[in-house]
Structure formats: C-alpha cells, structure tokens
Amino acid sequence: MLTPSQRQLLRIISESGPLSRTEMAQMLGLSKAAMSGLARDLIDLGMLHETDTVYGQGRPSVRLDLYPECAFFIGVSLLEEPAPMILSDLNGKIIARGSIPLSRDPAVVAEAIAQALPDLLDSHPDAREKLAGIGIALSGFVDETQANCVQSTLLNWQDVPLARIVQERCGIETFIENDAKAVAVSEKLFGSARDIQNFSVVTLGDGIGCAHFIDGKLYRGNHGGAGEIAHCTIEPGGSPCRCGKRGCLDTVASMKAVREMARAEGFSCDTLVELETEASKGNAAAIRILHRAGSALGLAIANLIQMNDPGLILITHVEGSFDGLFGTVLKQAVEANVLPRYAGQTPVRVKRVDGDIWARGAASIAAHKFLIGPHTN
Amino acid sequence: MLTPSQRQLLRIISESGPLSRTEMAQMLGLSKAAMSGLARDLIDLGMLHETDTVYGQGRPSVRLDLYPECAFFIGVSLLEEPAPMILSDLNGKIIARGSIPLSRDPAVVAEAIAQALPDLLDSHPDAREKLAGIGIALSGFVDETQANCVQSTLLNWQDVPLARIVQERCGIETFIENDAKAVAVSEKLFGSARDIQNFSVVTLGDGIGCAHFIDGKLYRGNHGGAGEIAHCTIEPGGSPCRCGKRGCLDTVASMKAVREMARAEGFSCDTLVELETEASKGNAAAIRILHRAGSALGLAIANLIQMNDPGLILITHVEGSFDGLFGTVLKQAVEANVLPRYAGQTPVRVKRVDGDIWARGAASIAAHKFLIGPHTN
DNA sequence: TTGATTTGTTCATTTCCTGAACTTAGTGTC
DNA sequence: GACACTAAGTTCAGGAAATGAACAAATCAA
Structure with missing residues (x-):
C-alpha cells in the first residue's frame, strides 16, 4: 500500500510529466531529504524510473517519470449495447478491448464483467498481478462514495449498489461514476487538462x-x-x-x-x-x-x-x-x-473523440482512485 | 503560531459548534491520544474552553467550544462613503464600529485605517494584543493571494497591492477580497452556512x-x-x-x-x-x-x-x-x-441583512485566514 | 455494589520529515 | 587541464506529531 506522500508524488508527475527530485520536493513542499527516500521507494516498487538528464549549472538533474505499466485499470461503459470494456495503463493507453452485453440487472452486469475479465488481463503479462481497480461509467446520478447509482433513467435504476456487487463478484476494488464526470477525470489524468x-x-x-x-x-x-x-x-x-x-x-x-x-x-x-x-x-x-x-x-x-x-x-x-x-x-x-x-x-x-471515450473515462475513475488513495475524493 | 492540526480543530468547532474530544478525533481522523494533547494545548493557549457535559452511557463527554475572544479581526468595507470599519471576534460579533473616509489612493486608505485602528482596539482590553488580521472587502477582482486588487471599476484600480500597503502601514497581516466572496466567507464562518x-x-x-x-x-x-x-x-x-x-x-x-x-x-x-x-x-x-x-x-x-x-x-x-x-x-x-x-x-x-454585512464579511476574511493558516486558501 | 460502557490521559513507540553536512556531477575560467 | 563554482541528490542524527495499548475516570444499569 502506498503512503499519502507517495501518492502525491505519483500525482504530480501524472499532472506535470517527468520531474526532477528537487522540483518535486519544491512542488510538494518537502525537503530534498524526504524526496530522496520517497523516490527511492517508488523506484524500488517499480512505479517510477529515471528518464533523461537535464544539464544546467551545477550537477545535472535526473528526471523521474511514471512507469505506466505499474498499474492497470479496467473501464466499462454502460452507455452502449454491447458495453465496451477496456484495459488501460496509468497513462490511459488502451491495452486491450472487449465488450459485455448490457443488462439492467446489476448482478448480470457483474457476472459479465467477471467473465470478460480474464481475456482482457491475458493481453499483458503484468496486468493480472497489477490490476488496481475497475471503473464503470453510466448515465445517471452517482452518490459521493462512488459506489451507488442513485438514479439512472437509461438503466432504470434507483439506489443500486453496483460497485459493491461488482467488487464482490470480481474481487477488485470498483468505483462507478457519471459519464460526463468520468470523461472529465480522464481528461485530467490522461488528456489535455x-x-x-x-x-x-x-x-x-x-x-x-x-x-x-x-x-x-x-x-x-x-x-x-x-x-x-x-x-x-x-x-x-x-x-x-x-x-x-x-x-x-x-x-x-x-x-x-x-x-x-x-x-x-x-x-x-x-x-x-x-x-x-x-x-x-x-x-x-x-x-x-x-x-x-x-x-x-x-x-x-x-x-x-x-x-x-x-x-x-x-x-x-x-x-x-x-x-x-x-x-x-x-x-x-x-x-x-x-x-x-x-x-x-x-x-x-x-x-x-472516438468511441473509446466513455470506457477510457471509466478506467480513469479507477486510476484516479489509485492516485489519490482510498477514502478521499 | 498554531500548527495545522490545531487550526483544523478550531475550524471544525467553528463549523459544528461545541464538540467532545472524541467526536473531534473521529471527525479529523486522529487518535484520542493525539486529540488529548491538541485540546490541552489549545485550552492552555486560551483558545478553547470546556462547556457543558453530555451524559450518556459510559463516562460523560465534555464538550469544548471556542473562546470567541481568543482572536480579534478588523473588517473594512470599501463599498460606501464613509467606509465602515469594524472590530469583530471569532464568532463574528461586532465589538466596535468606526469608519474611514473612502479614497481612491491606496496609501490614503492605509493611513486612514492605521489612524482609526487605535480607537477600535481600545474598545476591548484584549483586542490590541490578540488582533489577528485585517480584512478588506471591495467591489472588483482580487488575485489568488488575496493581496492585490486586479481591477476595480468602482475604485478605478488596476493591480493595486492594497494588502501589502495596509500591512506595511499597520503592521498587521492584511487580506483583501471581493465583496460577495467576503459575504460568503462570513456566512460560512459566522452565519447560517x-x-x-x-x-x-x-x-x-x-x-x-x-x-x-x-x-x-x-x-x-x-x-x-x-x-x-x-x-x-x-x-x-x-x-x-x-x-x-x-x-x-x-x-x-x-x-x-x-x-x-x-x-x-x-x-x-x-x-x-x-x-x-x-x-x-x-x-x-x-x-x-x-x-x-x-x-x-x-x-x-x-x-x-x-x-x-x-x-x-x-x-x-x-x-x-x-x-x-x-x-x-x-x-x-x-x-x-x-x-x-x-x-x-x-x-x-x-x-x-443590515449595513454591517460588508464590513463583517471583510472581518471574516481575516478570521478565515486565521483558521486555515497562511499559505493556504 | 458490581459490571458495563464510554471518555479522556499517559507513555513508549513509530512514522515521517527536517537541517546540516556531505557526495556527486556537471559548467566556466584562467 | 586544474581550479573554483554551482546545483542535485544522499546520508544521518534528531525532532515533531501521530499511534496503540494500557489505564484512569465518570457515569448508567442491574
């Protein structure tokens, strides 16, 4: 499990691209000493790696970047029939595509996701081990825990605890989100914002x-x-x-x-x-x-x-x-x-945007949760 | 100077009214042990005091409340002529009223505030010692540091560093804010929100x-x-x-x-x-x-x-x-x-609302800064 | 009176961060 | 090419702020 500081570090790199340790220390308001340890731990965990070296006056700085394949995410869009389901990495790159039949029965949705999961995970050797979460995008209102669908006209749902149902069936941390909000998160994490x-x-x-x-x-x-x-x-x-x-x-x-x-x-x-x-x-x-x-x-x-x-x-x-x-x-x-x-x-x-927008948005919900940690929003 | 945790504690009491140590520990996600020390320190500093005792099963809980006169704030509204200037406590209670002539010259405003300050501070024995900040409300746009007025049609200002000017003249930490935003802060701190x-x-x-x-x-x-x-x-x-x-x-x-x-x-x-x-x-x-x-x-x-x-x-x-x-x-x-x-x-x-709304809003800006600490917003 | 229950304190311990000194790896100058 | 100069990053002792567990305190319920 990552500490809050480690997550913060991953997040600012995700936001700003490769950064040197000193830059990150300044951005997070930490000492160089603290940053040294944080960076070492994350490199050892295989989440960060050193990229290019920037030369200026004094010792050159070594920039650190995310290792995008340090975590994988599943995104499901319940907006179309069949419902697209993708596997993405931490950069939002789509590793594999699949789909499940759309259903208004949450248990059937959970079962379909569980069924489709192995195929997607097989497309990358590390995906199974490093799968960090499932995100689901849908049309409707979602509560603040991002676990329950309060209301969805399209799916005819009222207070459906979809995240819990999927999580119990698949054994993977799951969050749901409204479609547009998922796209916003994906633009923040992966896109131009x-x-x-x-x-x-x-x-x-x-x-x-x-x-x-x-x-x-x-x-x-x-x-x-x-x-x-x-x-x-x-x-x-x-x-x-x-x-x-x-x-x-x-x-x-x-x-x-x-x-x-x-x-x-x-x-x-x-x-x-x-x-x-x-x-x-x-x-x-x-x-x-x-x-x-x-x-x-x-x-x-x-x-x-x-x-x-x-x-x-x-x-x-x-x-x-x-x-x-x-x-x-x-x-x-x-x-x-x-x-x-x-x-x-x-x-x-x-x-x-292309047809992947909703599924990628859904995956970004899981990635976002990975970067900010549980019990936060 | 207060630690971030101490400020957080003051803030939740300001938001929710009197709370027991255990309640506060839960709300802030701290252990009872940590809360014990925090509360003791703030009581010793004269900022908190024990109020009523709530009986239930088990040992009764003692609720802690802010000592409203632990800090005082000056609020100035540059929206009227003459400009109202008030002294308020941490509950938003107006201790004293005054006014200064309105001017479009920031130095003149600073001088007028400095001149009017002693009279207001004399109205409470602790006010001088415990004055924590000056807030100024004005019509216009204020930058994110809450120090510079980017633009004000009413005052004919462009990029006026009013907060710095007043702070240098009065020696008290000063922040400025747009009028409506100041009212919002005052409703959050003192009012019904x-x-x-x-x-x-x-x-x-x-x-x-x-x-x-x-x-x-x-x-x-x-x-x-x-x-x-x-x-x-x-x-x-x-x-x-x-x-x-x-x-x-x-x-x-x-x-x-x-x-x-x-x-x-x-x-x-x-x-x-x-x-x-x-x-x-x-x-x-x-x-x-x-x-x-x-x-x-x-x-x-x-x-x-x-x-x-x-x-x-x-x-x-x-x-x-x-x-x-x-x-x-x-x-x-x-x-x-x-x-x-x-x-x-x-x-x-x-x-x-009455005519105090803007000046009280202005004072709440200073109070808000006091509760959340510097370099935050 | 005794036990249950919950609040709040104490203290040893852990975690995370800092400051200062140091090492490292370059540039610029004579 | 030797030298100072600069800035990045590491190491390490030390400190602040939290935790966990044990305990003390204050009440209710039987």
Whole structure:
C-alpha cells in the first residue's frame, strides 16, 4: 500500500510529466531529504524510473517519470449495447478491448464483467498481478462514495449498489461514476487538462453532459448533480423536454435534438456534417437549426464561464467537424455573452473523440482512485 | 503560531459548534491520544474552553467550544462613503464600529485605517494584543493571494497591492477580497452556512453579487471571477448593460435596475417595498417590473443550481421583504427551471441583512485566514 | 455494589520529515 | 587541464506529531 506522500508524488508527475527530485520536493513542499527516500521507494516498487538528464549549472538533474505499466485499470461503459470494456495503463493507453452485453440487472452486469475479465488481463503479462481497480461509467446520478447509482433513467435504476456487487463478484476494488464526470477525470489524468486545476468538460453527443474540476478535484455537487447543464433553461418557454420542463439546452443543442429538428424540416440527414453541408449550400432551414443550436450551447457555456470562471472549457464531440456554422456560431455566442473584459480569457477547446471515450473515462475513475488513495475524493 | 492540526480543530468547532474530544478525533481522523494533547494545548493557549457535559452511557463527554475572544479581526468595507470599519471576534460579533473616509489612493486608505485602528482596539482590553488580521472587502477582482486588487471599476484600480500597503502601514497581516466572496466567507464562518460544504451566496442590492463555497472552501475561480452571475445573459438581446453586452441579469434584477425601470414607468418610489405596494394594488406596470426581475433572478439561480448543484442558495438583501410578488415569482422561477426531479431539493434561503454585512464579511476574511493558516486558501 | 460502557490521559513507540553536512556531477575560467 | 563554482541528490542524527495499548475516570444499569 502506498503512503499519502507517495501518492502525491505519483500525482504530480501524472499532472506535470517527468520531474526532477528537487522540483518535486519544491512542488510538494518537502525537503530534498524526504524526496530522496520517497523516490527511492517508488523506484524500488517499480512505479517510477529515471528518464533523461537535464544539464544546467551545477550537477545535472535526473528526471523521474511514471512507469505506466505499474498499474492497470479496467473501464466499462454502460452507455452502449454491447458495453465496451477496456484495459488501460496509468497513462490511459488502451491495452486491450472487449465488450459485455448490457443488462439492467446489476448482478448480470457483474457476472459479465467477471467473465470478460480474464481475456482482457491475458493481453499483458503484468496486468493480472497489477490490476488496481475497475471503473464503470453510466448515465445517471452517482452518490459521493462512488459506489451507488442513485438514479439512472437509461438503466432504470434507483439506489443500486453496483460497485459493491461488482467488487464482490470480481474481487477488485470498483468505483462507478457519471459519464460526463468520468470523461472529465480522464481528461485530467490522461488528456489535455492534466495540469489545469479548474476546468469544465462539455460532452456533446446525443445528449449533453458536463462536469467540473475545481481546485484540482472533480466537483460532484451536493447530490452528485453538478454539471447538469443539459437541463439549464436556455430558451424560456421553448420546446418541451423529456425532463418535464421547457427550453432545456438539451432540446436545442444535443445532436439528437439537431437531428430531430432536421427531420422536422424534411431533411433526411443523420449527422451534423450533412446538415452543415446543406447550410453551406445556403439552405435557410439548415442554417436556422445550426444557428439555434450553436448559439444555445454558446450561451450556456458563456453562463458557465460567468458563474465558475474555469481555466478551460473542453468540448468533446464524436460528430464531424466543428469548423462549420455550428462551431462558429457557438464560439461567437460564447464570446458575445461573457463579460467583455473576460472575452477570450477562457480558452474553449474542442476535441474530437472516438468511441473509446466513455470506457477510457471509466478506467480513469479507477486510476484516479489509485492516485489519490482510498477514502478521499 | 498554531500548527495545522490545531487550526483544523478550531475550524471544525467553528463549523459544528461545541464538540467532545472524541467526536473531534473521529471527525479529523486522529487518535484520542493525539486529540488529548491538541485540546490541552489549545485550552492552555486560551483558545478553547470546556462547556457543558453530555451524559450518556459510559463516562460523560465534555464538550469544548471556542473562546470567541481568543482572536480579534478588523473588517473594512470599501463599498460606501464613509467606509465602515469594524472590530469583530471569532464568532463574528461586532465589538466596535468606526469608519474611514473612502479614497481612491491606496496609501490614503492605509493611513486612514492605521489612524482609526487605535480607537477600535481600545474598545476591548484584549483586542490590541490578540488582533489577528485585517480584512478588506471591495467591489472588483482580487488575485489568488488575496493581496492585490486586479481591477476595480468602482475604485478605478488596476493591480493595486492594497494588502501589502495596509500591512506595511499597520503592521498587521492584511487580506483583501471581493465583496460577495467576503459575504460568503462570513456566512460560512459566522452565519447560517457554517456546516454546509457546498453553497452559493447571492447578494442582492444595487448590484448583484455571488460567490461559491465548494468542498468547504471558497472557490475564487481561475481569474478570481467565479460568481459573476450579474453578467450572465438572462434576456438574450435585452437591454444594454454598462458592461458592454446586453440582457445581463444586472439590467433586470438588481435593485438599481428595478428602481430605474420603475422611474421609467413614472413611479417615484425608491425602494422595492413601495413598488410591491403598488403591485399589490394591482398596478400593471409595477407587477410587470417585479415579475420580470423576479423571474430573471430565479432563472439565473436555477441555472446555478443546475450547473453546480449546491447544498444551499442563500440570498442576502437589504431591501424590505421578500414576501411580496418579487420573492414569490423568484422562488417559482427557481422551481420551474430546475430539473423537476431536483425541484425543492436545493434549499433557497432568504436572509435580510443590515449595513454591517460588508464590513463583517471583510472581518471574516481575516478570521478565515486565521483558521486555515497562511499559505493556504 | 458490581459490571458495563464510554471518555479522556499517559507513555513508549513509530512514522515521517527536517537541517546540516556531505557526495556527486556537471559548467566556466584562467 | 586544474581550479573554483554551482546545483542535485544522499546520508544521518534528531525532532515533531501521530499511534496503540494500557489505564484512569465518570457515569448508567442491574
């Protein structure tokens, strides 16, 4: 078992990349003496290794990096059928892929994970021995212990202690998390927000998800509901939403909503790209739909910037490009609706992601727990 | 100087009220042995004292409470002319009041504070000896060290190192903070949000301020701008705001905006109460104004709930009552615009405050620093 | 009165970190 | 190339803050 200091050390390397002992000592507020011992222990444990040497004045410094294969994690995404299941290392590199049939019975899910586990673990000689945890991403609300699903419409769950069930079946420490929050953690650990303490992720797909990192920690909210941007009212008195109210961001800017609006206008297109093509040809209806969606999402993001002043907004999407009307309007709407003094101060980054995003996010939940230790969050 | 553990102990008592040593040991994750020593030291230092005895099975537990007069704090509000300046104890009780002339010259402010200091300190025999810090609240943006005012329109400041200037003149540790954030800290330390880890404060007055506590800590945002709810776009394409954009919450729901709208409609009334009276008589224009303001603020708060899922929204106001149309519409708008599943889950509390609010908030900044220690936030 | 129960203290021990001195491995200069 | 200079990293004695176990203290329950 690792000590808190050892975990801290692993975490800052994970955040900042290779560092010399002296740099780490300064960052953690420890003496060089303490760092010397910590580093030695972690090198002996096979978790750190010396990389390059940096020459300056005085004795050169030797930078230490994580040994990415010092721990392995399983990630399962319960968002699709079949449910993707991956094996990843501490860098978020996907070592192996698999899948399990989706089920609404938690025991069946646990059994399926247990069944699929050996195959995945066989793909790396150390994986079995160094498996450190299982993470599961799902659509819905998760409690603060990250063990129980409080509510999931998609899975029709209410207070399901999924983590415990899987853990008992597989014998591996297991945590669950909301889909968007898992993606945020994966961006913090593996992605482009590694060294950013305050940022928000917006996942744009059939639905719209959002999650916040605050002071370097995932902020889950008082009921685990932080980031439910999809049901912010963005068009007061607008179209009815499946949630029961009207004018939710979800009803205008989700890819599902865009598709439905497109169909209602007689388009047969299934993707954003097709609609963008129509818009670029000058089709007024296509332009209207994209404009409406882009400005709605832009306004929501601007409000998020005003309220939380994050250091980065990261929009992930699976659909085609963001170079068209939708992306342009979105960015314009963000700029137009933040305090002019702040306009352009908050980077809004768009990242195209592949189908692994949710499973990788799930694995990152386990990796995060590995780096920060138990009984923390 | 206090150790981190001692500060932690003071903080949990400040949050939860009197606690027994065993309870505190559990809350802090320490052994009874460690707690025994900590408590003894703090009692010897005159910061803690034993209060009542709680009888149950086994040996009764003796609860420990803060000795509120173990530390004193100065709070200055640079929001009014003259600027109120108070002396408070660790419970937020105001021991003495004074004021200084407001100036845009930081050196003049520092000099005025230094001049007014002796009089305030004379009002309590221990105050001089136990003065632990000066807090200053101002309208504007403050950097993360809480020493520099990055920008203040009201004071016409840009990058003014006010805390250092005052500290050098007075010889007392000094911190500055944005007005709404100071109020949030004061509600966390002294007020009704003591034991709540995640909450947001909305200060309703001539302007609208807002600040968030997240995971028991004030969240300042990446540029110190978290909580700038006043310039969320709430009426797209609405009235122009002095910030340069349109439809900001500030242009519809601030008391200043309400007054201006009332004047534009030919009302001569100066306060919310008068407009409420008109509305209760059935005056359509008054009703329209109040409805518009209440629903705008309600929508903004609902969006805040959706985005951050706080455990409490605390609205502070100086104006008359919230029982009229404005308050009713506000609460309805909140309920109508949060996810129906969550409606009513987030308590929205309204608190009438007096003119001491800003100065007390300022003092709480110093008290907060005292409780959490230097080089932390 | 006796036992059960829980609070709080004492003390030897452990853990983790620090400060100071030292070793190591380079650069820059004459 | 010898020399000082600089900075990284190690070693080691010592110290602060915690722990665990045993114990003392104060009450309730039978």
